[in-house]
Amino acid sequence: MDGTITLAVGRPTAGHGASVVLSNIEKRFDSVGAVRGVTLDIRSGEFLTLLGPSGSGKTTTLLMIAGFETPTVGDIAIDGNSVVALPPHRRNIGMVFQNYALFPHMTVAENIGFPLKQRGVDRATRARLVAESLELVRLPGYQSRYPRQLSGGQQQRVALARAIVFRPRLLLMDEPLGALDKQLRESLQLEMRRLHAELGITFIYVTHDQAEALTMSDRVAVMNEGLIAQIGTPEDLYDRPCDRFVASFIGESNFMQGVVRGLEDGMVVADCGDATVRAIGGRIATVGETVTLATRPERLGFADTPQCATRQNRMAGTIAETVFAGEHCRYLCHCAGGVSIVLKEPSSATVRRRVVGESVELAWSIADTVVV
Amino acid sequence: MIGRAAFRVLWIVVLMFLVLPILIVVVLSFSSASYLTFPPPGLGIRWYRAYLGSGEWLASTWLSLGVAGCVVVLSTILGTLASLGLARLPPAMRTIMGALILSPLIVPGIVVAIGIYYVFARYRLVGTPAGLVLAHTCLAVPFVVTSVSASLAGLDRRLEQAALSLGATPWGAFRQVTLPLIRPGVLVGALFAFITSFDELIVALFLSGSGAITLPRRMWDDLRFAIDPTIAAVSTLTIALSAMLLLGAHLVRRHQASEPGGTV
Amino acid sequence: MATVAIAPVRLPRVSWQRIGPILLVLPLALYMLAFYLVPLASMLLRSLAEPSWTLDNYRRLAADSVFLEVFWTTLRTACVVTLGTILLGYPVALALSRLRRGAATMVLIVVLLPFWTSVLVRSYAWMVLLGRHGVINELLIGVGLIGAPLRLLNTSFAVHIAMIHILLPYMILPIASVLRQIDGALPRAAAGLGAPPWRVFLHVVLPLSLPGVAAGSLLVFVLSLGFYITPALVGGPRDLMLSMLIAQQVDLLNWPYAACLSAALLAVTLLLIAAFQRLPGMRDLLRTATR
Numbered sequence: 036m037d038g039t040i041t042l043a044v045g046r047p048t049a050g051h052g053a054s055v056v057l058s059n060i061e062k063r064f065d066s067v068g069a070v071r072g073v074t075l076d077i078r079s080g081e082f083l084t085l086l087g088p089s090g091s092g093k094t095t096t097l098l099m100i101a102g103f104e105t106p107t108v109g110d111i112a113i114d115g116n117s118v119v120a121l122p123p124h125r126r127n128i129g130m131v132f133q134n135y136a137l138f139p140h141m142t143v144a145e146n147i148g149f150p151l152k153q154r155g156v157d158r159a160t161r162a163r164l165v166a167e168s169l170e171l172v173r174l175p176g177y178q179s180r181y182p183r184q185l186s187g188g189q190q191q192r193v194a195l196a197r198a199i200v201f202r203p204r205l206l207l208m209d210e211p212l213g214a215l216d217k218q219l220r221e222s223l224q225l226e227m228r229r230l231h232a233e234l235g236i237t238f239i240y241v242t243h244d245q246a247e248a249l250t251m252s253d254r255v256a257v258m259n260e261g262l263i264a265q266i267g268t269p270e271d272l273y274d275r276p277c278d279r280f281v282a283s284f285i286g287e288s289n290f291m292q293g294v295v296r297g298l299e300d301g302m303v304v305a306d307c308g309d310a311t312v313r314a315i316g317g318r319i320a321t322v323g324e325t326v327t328l329a330t331r332p333e334r335l336g337f338a339d340t341p342q343c344a345t346r347q348n349r350m351a352g353t354i355a356e357t358v359f360a361g362e363h364c365r366y367l368c369h370c371a372g373g374v375s376i377v378l379k380e381p382s383s384a385t386v387r388r389r390v391v392g393e394s395v396e397l398a399w400s401i402a403d404t405v406v407v
Numbered sequence: 408m409i410g411r412a413a414f415r416v417l418w419i420v421v422l423m424f425l426v427l428p429i430l431i432v433v434v435l436s437f438s439s440a441s442y443l444t445f446p447p448p449g450l451g452i453r454w455y456r457a458y459l460g461s462g463e464w465l466a467s468t469w470l471s472l473g474v475a476g477c478v479v480v481l482s483t484i485l486g487t488l489a490s491l492g493l494a495r496l497p498p499a500m501r502t503i504m505g506a507l508i509l510s511p512l513i514v515p516g517i518v519v520a521i522g523i524y525y526v527f528a529r530y531r532l533v534g535t536p537a538g539l540v541l542a543h544t545c546l547a548v549p550f551v552v553t554s555v556s557a558s559l560a561g562l563d564r565r566l567e568q569a570a571l572s573l574g575a576t577p578w579g580a581f582r583q584v585t586l587p588l589i590r591p592g593v594l595v596g597a598l599f600a601f602i603t604s605f606d607e608l609i610v611a612l613f614l615s616g617s618g619a620i621t622l623p624r625r626m627w628d629d630l631r632f633a634i635d636p637t638i639a640a641v642s643t644l645t646i647a648l649s650a651m652l653l654l655g656a657h658l659v660r661r662h663q664a665s666e667p668g669g670t671v
Numbered sequence: 672m673a674t675v676a677i678a679p680v681r682l683p684r685v686s687w688q689r690i691g692p693i694l695l696v697l698p699l700a701l702y703m704l705a706f707y708l709v710p711l712a713s714m715l716l717r718s719l720a721e722p723s724w725t726l727d728n729y730r731r732l733a734a735d736s737v738f739l740e741v742f743w744t745t746l747r748t749a750c751v752v753t754l755g756t757i758l759l760g761y762p763v764a765l766a767l768s769r770l771r772r773g774a775a776t777m778v779l780i781v782v783l784l785p786f787w788t789s790v791l792v793r794s795y796a797w798m799v800l801l802g803r804h805g806v807i808n809e810l811l812i813g814v815g816l817i818g819a820p821l822r823l824l825n826t827s828f829a830v831h832i833a834m835i836h837i838l839l840p841y842m843i844l845p846i847a848s849v850l851r852q853i854d855g856a857l858p859r860a861a862a863g864l865g866a867p868p869w870r871v872f873l874h875v876v877l878p879l880s881l882p883g884v885a886a887g888s889l890l891v892f893v894l895s896l897g898f899y900i901t902p903a904l905v906g907g908p909r910d911l912m913l914s915m916l917i918a919q920q921v922d923l924l925n926w927p928y929a930a931c932l933s934a935a936l937l938a939v940t941l942l943l944i945a946a947f948q949r950l951p952g953m954r955d956l957l958r959t960a961t962r
Contacts, residue, residue: 103568123571124580136569140587149583150573197573410869418762422778425785425839428796431806435799444804485699492695495688504696507703514711515897515940517914518933521921522711545707548699606789609899613921623791630795630904639799642792649787 052080052237053114053204055100060109061261062095069095070106071261082231082238086248087258088284093241096258097207100239102126113205124153129198129206133213135190137182143169143193144178150201168196171230188219192226199234208240212247224251245285249273257281273331279407282329289335289376290407291328295320303406308372310350314404326406332379333363334403337389338396346398352376354393364388368397429646436639454640464625464641471605471622474536478543478604483597485544486551487589493552494559509549516609519546524613534616542614543604550603551596558592558663591663595656602652606645715937718930728931738916738932745913748830748902749895755835756891757884760842764883765876767843768850786840794901797833798824801905825907833901838894842887849883850876882950889947893940 055077062070070092077083085093098104100111102123110117118126137146147168148161156164169175172192182190191211198206208227212220228251231238242248248255249269256266257280265277276282279290293305293312302313303320305328314328336343352370359365363379366389370376376397380386389395436454438447458464489508493501511519523542524533532538562585570580608623615624622645626638718728732738767778785793800806801823808820823829853876861871899914906912913936920929 101568101572103571122577123568124574124576126572127574128572130569130572132565132569134563134565136563136565138566138570138584149570149575153574153576153579201574414762415766418766421759421763421839422781424759424836426781428793428800428836429785429788432792432796432799442804444809485702488695489699492692492697495692496696500693504700507708508699511707513893513940513944515914515933515936517897517899517917518937519707519711521917521929521933522714523707524921525714525717525926526710541706545703548703552699602787606791608789608791612918623789626791626795627900630798638795642795645792646784646788649789650784653783653787 051204051235052078054079055205055237055239056112056115057096057100058110058112060096060099060106060111062092062099062104063107068261070099072109073258073261073263075256075263075266077237077239080235080237082228082240082251082253084240084242084248084252084255085258086242086245086255086284087264088243090260091258092261093243093258094209097209097239097241100205101128101130101207127201127203129201129203131191131194131198131206131208131211133210135182135194135211137190137194137197139182141181142178143174143180143182143185146182146193147197147200149197154201164200165196168200171199171233172196172226187215188223191215191223195227195230199230199236203236205237205239206234208238210242212242220247227251249285257284259284274403275405276329276407279327279329282405282407287332287377287379288329289332291330291374291376293326293328295322295324295326297322302401307350308370308374310348310371312348312350312404313401314406315401320406328404329407330399330404332365332377333381335376335378335397335399336380337378338398340386343398346400348399348401348404350374350376350397352395352397354389354391354395357389357391359388368395370397432639433643433646435636436643438636438639440636442636452640454636455644457637458640458644461637463620464622464637467620467622467625470536470619474539474543474619474621475601475604477536477540478547479597479601481540481544482547482551482600483593486548486596486600487555487593489548490552490555490559491585493556508552511546512549520610520613523610527614533614534618536619538614539611539619539621542610543607546607546610547600547603550599551593554596554599555589555592558589562588591659594659598652598656598659602649605648714926715930715934717926718934728927729934732931732935738935741911741913741916742935744909744911745896748827748834748898748910748912749892751831752834752838752895753888753892755831756839756842757888759835760839760887761846761884763839764843764846764850764880767847768853782840782843785836790837790900793837794833794904797829797836797901797905801829824905825910827907827910829905829907830902830910833905834895834898837901838891841890841894842884845886845890846880846883849886850880853879885947885950889943893943896940897936 055075057073057075057077059072059074060070061068061072073092073096075083085096087093095104099106100113102118102121106119111119113126113128138149141149144162144165147165151161151164165178166175169177172195174189174192174196177185177189177193182193185193194211212223215223224247227238227240240248240251249272252269254266254268255272257264257272259280265272265281267275272281272285276285276288282288282290291307291312293307295303295305296311297304298320299313302315303326304311304313305320305326306312307328312328320326330348336346338344338346338349350370352368352374354366355369355375356367357364359382362382364382366378366380368376368378378397382388435447437450437452438444439449439451439453440447489504493504493508496504523545527533527538527542532541566584566588567580570584571577575583606623607621608627611621611624612627615621620628622641626641629635629638719726763778763782767775767782770778798805802808803820803822803824805824807823808817811817812820857875857879858871861875862868866874897914898912899918902910902912903915903918906915913932917929917932917936920926920932
């Protein structure tokens with residue numbers, strides 16, 4: 036986009052959630068470009084996750100939406116109005132920080148009541164709203180405790196309660212579950228989805244944990260080195276990654292080099308080593324071009340099993356390594372042309388486990404192969 | 408083992424070395440003799456009475472207390488503001504300003520004293536309480552800045568951001584979140600500022616003149632001419648004051664440690 | 672909803688973020704400038720200004736026998752005091768780092784209390800101890816070891832011992848701080864590898880504690896150079912230190928000379944600190960030592 040502001044004239048957005056439009060925003064620190072041109076259209080009531088490794092610019096983008104960083108270039112519009120010139124304390128956005136940022140010298144009630152106090156809400160109403168918020172996050176009766184008396188999970192819920200008590204239309208979250216152990220994280224992820232459904236407001240969530248992003252979000256924007264690599268639903272990103280980075284950052288991928296032989300019915304046909312591989316989607320490839328094809332380990336199978344009989348992509352190889360990992364068995368296969376493929380097969384007592392050195396034929400669907 | 412016992416004896420002896428001279432002064436202050444002798448022949452509080460009965464000693468005490476009080480107010484305000492600013496300055500500026508503010512700790516006392524005297528004499532500030540206040544503040548401010556800066560450093564920046572995101576104005580965020588959490592640092596700095604000014608001698612030697620004789624200055628003058636046990640009494644009172652302030656600072660710090668100022 | 676495209680309006684953000692901090696530091700900066708920096712600078716400039724802008728005073732200083740003798744005395748005292756505080760302070764620091772919390776706090780209080788007692792009072796305490804009818808003499812006579820009182824006060828010995836006493840905490844605290852930070856696993860590993868306790872100390876603990884010793888030494892040395900009160904009270908005529916010479920000259924209104932001496936003292940102080948600052952970890956140690 037060329038940095039123009041879009042003014043919405045007419046009725047404000049329906050629904051409880053704010054819409055957020057980022058127009059080609061950039062953020063430079065000295066000469067380092069933390070965010071190098073991000074354009075994003077976040078719909079009202081959506082749960083959108085900014086996913087990426089550290090340094091990808093996702094937190095900086097969030098901070099710009101919150102108002103703690105100013106974009107060097109570009110504009111941010113919330114509900115159609117540009118907010119770039121608006122200081123953070125007037126943006127009326129809820130925010131949950133990585134380590135909760137609960138005020139240690141205030142009780143839970145005072146923490147949650149803080150935004151209400153800033154808005155001039157009287158004491159009685161404050162008490163009522165605080166109690167309601169605590170009910171919402173399933174911590175009733177915790178008003179007079181201090182943050183240091185709470186566990187990590189409880190603090191996180193208080194931080195959430197504080198961020199939503201004043202009914203903002205937008206909630207920003209910066210890796211709020213990072214400090215918690217796995218089980219707690221997973222249960223809180225479900226809590227957040229539930230809250231999102233109940234409140235109906237827009238959630239923008241930042242994380243580096245791709246599993247978390249896939250579980251919770253309506254859409255995910257994968258960021259890398261200050262730019263958005265791909266944006267889409269979790270299924271979109273998982274089944275059809277658009278480039279190598281997304282294919283390897285989300286889940287696991289096998290990458291094979293191949294030379295394009297031709298195009299058939301929208302499928303790309305390529306020679307990988309000895310085998311002929313067909314792939315869908317991804318980029319448009321020209322004949323003779325060397326492309327990288329990606330496929331996920333759990334989508335591969337052995338050709339001699341019944342469910343793989345109809346899969347068209349085949350490749351012969353030898354098992355080099357086997358690892359039993361409980362839920363699945365992991366095989367490393369060496370194929371012709373120096374290609375190494377990882378295959379994950381769900382483990383079962385009835386399925387025969389392959390041995391090292393065994394010759395196998397791998398089979399997988401064309402629909403599971405993408406050009407990246 | 409011999410080695411371990413010897414080591415223990417060694418450091419206990421050194422500790423005694425540290426404490427005994429001061430203890431002896433305290434004991435002497437309760438001596439009933441009219442001259443310095445140890446052990447004292449009897450105990451009494453005649454030297455305390457001498458101190459309390461002397462107009463000059465009391466005047467000096469009030470002056471020192473008053474000057475120290477003013478210094479606390481002035482240095483705490485200037486120092487706290489400066490600490491808040493220092494925390495957010497770009498690194499280059501912070502180093503320069505920090506060096507300027509902390510330099511009284513490094514520059515030898517005599518050099519600071521005569522430097523200030525050189526100019527204050529010209530402006531008729533010698534022999535006035537105001538001159539003492541102005542000079543002592545320069546010496547006390549580094550302690551306030553060090554203490555408040557340490558408190559600020561332990562404070563999570565995101566607390567202020569959280570307050571802003573929740574709708575507090577920048578001033579509101581400072582008043583409701585930052586200030587309460589740095590209060591211990593300010594308090595400890597104030598205590599150190601007080602004691603720095605109260606005990607200060609070198610600058611007072613030049614700036615007291617004849618009109619504003621601080622307590623340390625009076626003790627010094629007396630020491631040059633006669634070792635009068637009254638000084639022992641005054642010293643003991645000063646030691647008690649230092650001990651109380653030190654205890655106060657320690658308690659403030661311990662209270663802060665049990666209620667962390669940073670994010671939990 | 673109709674959309675209207677407008678050219679980008681970049682509202683000038685009153686950069687509170689830039690101006691704010693400067694405004695906060697400004698009052699103190701101006702204050703220190705007016706009542707500290709300018710007085711100090713103008714006094715030091717006196718050393719160059721008379722009779723007219725010239726370095727003569729400094730040239731004369733280099734040849735001045737009084738100055739050289741005083742400078743030498745000052746250096747010698749600083750060295751002795753530094754050494755003394757190392758020898759006496761290290762064991763206490765070592766003990767501090769090894770004791771459990773309760774005992775360690777007690778020892779810390781014992782170390783800190785003299786620290787916070789004014790230098791004047793502590794110097795007075797030594798006058799009481801070392802005087803002709805002071806505690807030590809009375810004790811020795813009373814026990815019968817000597818017949819007539821010893822001349823302890825107004826000697827170099829008095830200056831040394833009193834300054835060691837006063838500066839000891841400045842050596843103990845940095846060393847204790849560094850010792851406490853030594854990874855507890857290291858001495859244990861050494862012991863496990865077969866080293867007896869004295870070897871563990873000599874080859875593991877001592878070398879690792881050297882930064883603390885360096886920081887403490889720097890502090891004690893620099894403070895000794897500028898010391899005034901104690902040598903003035905307990906020293907003799909031959910123990911004239913640089914700071915006392917400066918004070919004398921100011922009393923005589925000999926400003927250029929006093930300014931020269933001050934500049935010399937300040938220069939040596941700053942040089943030492945600048946040199947030591949380069950050692951790794953020094954800055955943090957100095958910060959802990961200045962409370």
